[in-house]
Amino acid sequence: MAQMATPETTTSPSAQRKALDAADEVVLEYVAFRGFNEVFRALNAARADDATRRGAYDATFATDALLKPIQTLDHAALLDAWDFLSSRFFRRLDAEMTAHAQALERGVYRAYCVAAVKRGERQKATQ
Secondary structure (H helix, E strand, O other): OOOOOOOOOOOOHHHHHHHHHHHHHHHHHHHHHHOOHHHHHHHHHHHHHHHHOOOOOOOHHHHHHHHHHHHHOOHHHHHHHHHHHHHHOHHHOOHHHHHHHHHHHHHHHHHHHHHHHHOOOHHHHOO
């Protein structure tokens, strides 16, 4: 059985891109097999868009994952988004960058509290 590449074992960007392409192909095959035609089309469109931006990191998903729960005052979703980002990205940072990630975390939670107070929902600010 072929071993999947992980961020710990894959070091070069080209190797990472190959691993992502292989994973995409597996997912595409699965959704096609299951008959999820809309998902298949959406994934193909997203892959085409990704191919035009290769090499550039698009942080839209991360900012959306953090800003939407702040805007909707969804504390659980905010915690889930932060936990996901932390476990996938921030835990691999060196000491200096970890300090920046921790400052970002404080800032995100402060933004949530400010949004809650501005909307008159102080109880959400103390969660």
